Amino acid sequence: QKEVEQNSGPLSVPEGAIASLNCTYSDRGSQSFFWYRQYSGKSPELIMSIYSNGDKEDGRFTAQLNKASQYVSLLIRDSQPSDSATYLCAVIKAAGNKLTFGGGTRVLVKP
Amino acid sequence: NAGVMQNPRHLVRRRGQEARLRCSPMKGHSHVYWYRQLPEEGLKFMVYLQKENIIDESGMPKERFSAEFPKEGPSILRIQQVVRGDSAAYFCASSREGRSTDTQYFGPGTRLTVL
Numbered sequence: 001q002k003e004v005e006q007n008s009g010p011l012s013v014p015e016g017a018i019a020s021l022n023c024t025y026s027d028r029g030s031q032s033f034f035w036y037r038q039y040s041g042k043s044p045e046l047i048m049s050i051y052s053n054g055d056k057e058d059g060r061f062t063a064q065l066n067k068a069s070q071y072v073s074l075l076i077r078d079s080q081p082s083d084s085a086t087y088l089c090a091v092i093k094a095a096g097n098k099l100t101f102g103g104g105t106r107v108l109v110k111p
Numbered sequence: 112n113a114g115v116m117q118n119p120r121h122l123v124r125r126r127g128q129e130a131r132l133r134c135s136p137m138k139g140h141s142h143v144y145w146y147r148q149l150p151e152e153g154l155k156f157m158v159y160l161q162k163e164n165i166i167d168e169s170g171m172p173k174e175r176f177s178a179e180f181p182k183e184g185p186s187i188l189r190i191q192q193v194v195r196g197d198s199a200a201y202f203c204a205s206s207r208e209g210r211s212t213d214t215q216y217f218g219p220g221t222r223l224t225v226l
Contacts, residue, residue, distance in 0.1 A: 032211045043217040092211040098156040
């Protein structure tokens with residue numbers, strides 16, 4: 001079992017729709033969770049961070065964390081073609097501060 | 112406000128040569144992390160350093176790879192006797208402190224190609 005799992009996609013959504021991305025993790029003691037966006041050939045860029053159960057909203061993005069289910073998700077509202085990228089879920093385990101990444105979900109927003 | 116800087120952005124080496132990758136953290140950041148992204152694979156942690164100290168090198172290959180973050184100057188990831196399997200994008204990230212809640216900001220990466 002991978003430490004952080006994501007559906008590789010591609011997740012195809014029409015412009016203006018909601019994109020829903022999911023991520024599960026195996027270490028129950030994980031305490032910090034991040035969503036990064038990576039355009040092809042570029043470096044990861046932080047979208048959201050979340051540390052406690054519940055929802056966290058920032059503009060068109062909402063992160064949801066459920067530690068009991070070891071599940072974190074990202075919603076992108078009013079998807080735009082510029083949102084087309086690979087979205088990386090990353091987790092920091094209980095001990096340490098290194099990021100453990102999932103394989104990423106590729107999102108394609110079609111005009 | 113300059114972000115994380117990495118150079119070179121592209122590096123081509125022949126098998127058996129040495130590769131030196133440099134990373135300057137964001138201003139005010141004293142924690143540096145190196146990650147590697149192999150073609151069609153995810154990002155993998157390699158090493159975490161503070162000034163003059165290696166804190167966690169659990170992701171570093173046992174041979175040929177080394178890293179340092181001297182008191183003055185950038186952090187350096189060194190790969191000796193490169194092989195084709197070392198071809199990858201190498202990203203450096205930095206954070207202000209070493210807490211698990213600190214955001215790690217990534218540099219543009221160095222794309223290493225081994226011929």
